[in-house]
Amino acid sequence: MLLRALSADFLKIRRRGIWFLVFLGSLGLVAMQALNFGLRYDYLVGKVYKGDEWAGLIRETFSFVPIALVLGATLIASQIANVEHLNNSWKQLLALPISRVTVFTSKYLVGVIALTAACLLLFAGTIGLGLALGFGAEHIPYLKILKLSFLPYLGALPMLALQLYLSLTFKNQALPIMIGITFAILTMFAPNYPEILPLAWPFLAYYAKPAMPVASGIILFIFIYLLGTGHFVRKDVD
Amino acid sequence: MSELVIQTRDLNKKYGDRYAVRHLNLEIARGEIYGFLGPNGAGKTTTIRMLLGLIRPTMGSIQIFGKDLRKEKMNILRKVGSLVEYPSNYGHLTAVQNLETVRRILDVPKSRIDEVLDIVSLTKDAKRPVKGYSLGMKQRLGIATALLGNPELLILDEPTNGLDPEGIHEIRELIRSMPKQHGITVLVSSHLLSEVEQMAGTVGIIRQGEMVFQDTISNLQQQASAGFRLVVSEPQEALQLVRGQGYIGQMENGGLKLGQISDPEVALLVKRLVDNNHAIYRVEENRRTLEDIFMQVIEQGGFQ
Numbered sequence: 001m002l003l004r005a006l007s008a009d010f011l012k013i014r015r016r017g018i019w020f021l022v023f024l025g026s027l028g029l030v031a032m033q034a035l036n037f038g039l040r041y042d043y044l045v046g047k048v049y050k051g052d053e054w055a056g057l058i059r060e061t062f063s064f065v066p067i068a069l070v071l072g073a074t075l076i077a078s079q080i081a082n083v084e085h086l087n088n089s090w091k092q093l094l095a096l097p098i099s100r101v102t103v104f105t106s107k108y109l110v111g112v113i114a115l116t117a118a119c120l121l122l123f124a125g126t127i128g129l130g131l132a133l134g135f136g137a138e139h140i141p142y143l144k145i146l147k148l149s150f151l152p153y154l155g156a157l158p159m160l161a162l163q164l165y166l167s168l169t170f171k172n173q174a175l176p177i178m179i180g181i182t183f184a185i186l187t188m189f190a191p192n193y194p195e196i197l198p199l200a201w202p203f204l205a206y207y208a209k210p211a212m213p214v215a216s217g218i219i220l221f222i223f224i225y226l227l228g229t230g231h232f233v234r235k236d237v238d
Numbered sequence: 239m240s241e242l243v244i245q246t247r248d249l250n251k252k253y254g255d256r257y258a259v260r261h262l263n264l265e266i267a268r269g270e271i272y273g274f275l276g277p278n279g280a281g282k283t284t285t286i287r288m289l290l291g292l293i294r295p296t297m298g299s300i301q302i303f304g305k306d307l308r309k310e311k312m313n314i315l316r317k318v319g320s321l322v323e324y325p326s327n328y329g330h331l332t333a334v335q336n337l338e339t340v341r342r343i344l345d346v347p348k349s350r351i352d353e354v355l356d357i358v359s360l361t362k363d364a365k366r367p368v369k370g371y372s373l374g375m376k377q378r379l380g381i382a383t384a385l386l387g388n389p390e391l392l393i394l395d396e397p398t399n400g401l402d403p404e405g406i407h408e409i410r411e412l413i414r415s416m417p418k419q420h421g422i423t424v425l426v427s428s429h430l431l432s433e434v435e436q437m438a439g440t441v442g443i444i445r446q447g448e449m450v451f452q453d454t455i456s457n458l459q460q461q462a463s464a465g466f467r468l469v470v471s472e473p474q475e476a477l478q479l480v481r482g483q484g485y486i487g488q489m490e491n492g493g494l495k496l497g498q499i500s501d502p503e504v505a506l507l508v509k510r511l512v513d514n515n516h517a518i519y520r521v522e523e524n525r526r527t528l529e530d531i532f533m534q535v536i537e538q539g540g541f542q
Contacts, residue, residue, distance in 0.1 A: 008342040015330050089326040092383065095290040097316040098343050236293035 005098060005106035012083045018076055018114055025072040026118040030125035033061050037133055045133070053135040058148050061126055065152045066187040066202035069115070073160040074180025076114050080107055081167035081176075090237050104168070104232045108225055111164050115153060123149040148206060155205030155217045158198045159183060161224035168232065241268045242304070243391055243423045244289065249298035251284050251447075258284040260447040262298070266425055266440070269417050273438030273455070274427040277536055281447040282427040283323060286395045289425075290320050302391065316344075319384030319422075320393040324400075325376040329369035333360055333379050336368055337386060344387040354382040358412065374405030381412060385420075392416060394426045398433055406433065413437055431532040443535050451535050461531055464524045466504065468494040471517035479514060483507065493520075 013019075037044055037057070049056025084090050093103060126145050131137060159180075166176035183199060190203035198220060201213035242265055249262040259281040266272045276282050287293045289300060291311050300307040302314045327336045337351045355361045358378040368376060377397060384392055394413065398406045414437045416422040428434045434441060435455055443451040451458070469492070470476045477494055480487045485507070487496045499507070504521065511518055 004342050004345060008339045011335060011339050011342070012328055012331070014335075083328065087326055087328050088324065089328065091287070091290075091292055091322045092320075092326040092340075092380075094292055095315065095318070095320045095322065096340065096343050097312050097387075099312065234294075237287070238293075 001098065001102050002106060002109075005102050006109055009080075009106050009110050013080065013110065016079050016083055018079050018110075021072060021075050021079070022114050022118045023121065025068050026121035027125050029061060029064055029068055029122060030129050032064065033057060033126075034129055034132075036060055037129075041133075053133070054130055054139070054141050055144070057126065057130050057133070057135065058141070058144055061122075062148055062152075062206060065122075065148065065206070066156065066190060067184050069152055069156040069202055070159045070180065070184035070187050072118060073111070073115060073156060074163045074177055074184065077111055077160065077163035077167040077180075078173045078177055080110050080114075080164070082173060085171045085173070094237050100233045101229055104229050105225075107168060108161070108164055111160055115160060119149045119153045147210075151205040151210050151214060152202040154214045155201035155203070155210075157217045157221035158201070158224060161221045161228070165224055165228040165231075168228070242266065243268045243302065244272075244425065245301045246285075246289075247299045247301075249285070249288065249300065250296045251281075251288060251293065252296040257447045259288070259295075259444075262444070262447070262449055263452075264442060264449070265452065266423060268423050269421065270439045271413065271417060271424045271426065271437050273431075273434030273441040274425055274444065275431055275434060275441055275532070276427075276429065276444035278429055280429075280444045282429075282444060283395055284447075285444070286320075286322060286393055286425075286427060289393060290318070290322070291315065292322075316387065317390045318393060319387060319389035319391070320395075321377075321380040321384050321397055322393075322395045325373075325380045327368045327376055327379055327383070330367060332367055333364045333371075333382075336379060337383060340383050340386055346387055350386055350388075354385045357385060358382040359408075372405075374401050374408065377401060377405070377409060378412075381409070390422060392422050392424045394424065396427055396429070398428065410437055431528050435528055443532070445536050458528060458531065464526050465498050466496045467520070467522040467524055468496065468511075468518065469520040469522075470494065470511060471519070475514075476511055476516050479510065479516075480507065483510065495524075 044056060045053050084093060094100060123145055126148065127140060130140065163176055163180050166179060167173060170176060186199050187202055190200045193200035195204060195212065198216070201217050205213040205217065244264055244266040246262055246264040249259055249264070250257060251259040262285060264285070274282055274285070284293070288295050289302070289307070291307060303317065305314055307314055328339065331339070333355065334351060337354065341348065341351060352361070355364050358381055360375065360378055360382060363371070363375065368379060371379065381394070381397065384394070397413070398409050401409065410433070413424055413426055416424050426434065426438065438455055440454050441451070441458060442449055467490070468476070473489060473492060473494055477487055477489060480494060480496065485496055485499065487494050508518060508521060
């Protein structure tokens with residue numbers, strides 16, 4: 001049943017800009033670094049990161065990963081929910097023989113899959129950019145790039161869960177988007193936050209010891225999802 | 239015919255202190271078209287949303303196909319098609335894609351999409367994005383969506399709202415064909431009696447959340463009779479004769495106005511008049527229109 005709901009959801013989000021956001025977010029980060037390294041090639045490759053260009057590329061890219069993740073989660077969540085809000089189609093969807101838990105779970109899965117796709121693109125794009133910049137194919141740090149692409153994502157899962165919850169709950173998307181953008185900007189100052197703050201997790205998951213932020217990220221994601229499900233199952237649909 | 243498809247018992251929905259629906263006992267028999275009437279804000283849509291499990295009743299029970307909606311919601315909804323108020327299609331998708339999103343959930347064969355498009359005559363426009371459709375076409379697509387899962391019960395909330403006369407006619411014909419051609423029971427709501435009276439066998443009238451009339455449309459029509467008018471050659475003498483038979487009557491515009499009397503009595507009266515050499519030009523029934531009765535029910539909460 002969940003697979004059927006999921007395939008219906010993927011059909012609905014066609015041409016709603018979600019895949020565009022996935023490409024824009026991930027390849028946008030790569031393009032930014034292409035520009036960064038292209039303009040300052042001699043300085044960055046010749047001086048700052050001399051001898052370890054791949055690590056340099058990863059380091060430069062990482063500074064923008066948390067903000068891109070939270071911003072991406074916000075906009076994707078809003079688009080996923082808006083497909084139903086804008087067409088007043090919740091009532092039609094929920095009058096079908098499908099449980100509300102399934103409907104809600106399917107929406108969450110679309111969000112997770114879209115952001116996972118973005119992270120995969122970031123992984124591939126970063127390798128591609130490194131090669132294009134002539135960093136040498138013989139010692140590509142696959143594991144490091146994989147960590148760069150996915151650990152911050154795991155740390156950012158609570159943000160995705162929260163944005164999906166807000167976007168699916170409120171018909172007016174102004175509030176969820178405002179909250180999401182505020183959080184995205186706040187992730188820029190993550191190095192100054194205490195570990196306990198979820199906003200710091202996308203940053204900490206890659207930088208310090210990843211175990212705590214990654215594990216808490218996943219647990220808090222599940223917690224918010226369950227909370228949202230409980231609410232969604234009970235609520236009256238207008 | 240007496241098997242009930244929908245039966246609600248003492249259904250209530252309260253928002254704050256206000257009852258949107260109160261003590262509602264809805265009874266809809268299999269194979270009929272039930273017109274659910276009432277002015278805007280009377281509680282029609284609230285009731286329909288409760289029937290579809292979209293909102294929870296504050297009190298009372300709902301049985302559909304003899305099963306409790308709370309316990310067997312999925313089994314019930316599998317056999318119900320619905321259209322709730324204004325259309326809710328995905329504007330950026332074509333009609334076929336819209337139906338496909340629902341088909342994937344219902345898991346019916348793909349061929350069913352062409353079938354329902356054919357039923358609502360949308361085959362020609364099926365490959366166009368729905369946002370370019372007229373309201374009537376959107377509404378027809380909504381009905382096609384409702385029919386997709388081969389439902390036994392169709393619940394249509396104001397399906398003709400906002401349509402032009404031609405659109406109303408099309409939808410009405412479509413609804414009328416449902417019990418005959420597809421064996422489907424239909425619940426159709428409207429705030430206009432004239433729209434429903436031409437297709438419904440039974441009507442329920444709801445006012446301020448409470449059911450004030452629930453009976454067949456012919457019984458409603460019987461309430462419409464408001465006496466007879468006779469136009470005869472010598473009204474004065476005729477009136478004497480009529481009064482002599484024990485009927486109450488008076489002169490009005492050169493004719494005789496009589497109260498409500500049964501068909502055999504009318505026949506007998508006419509015969510008497512003819513036997514007494516009265517020439518009878520006209521026998522007219524003074525009918526109140528159903529719309530008048532509807533207004534009376536709505537305003538006063540029942541018949542006098």
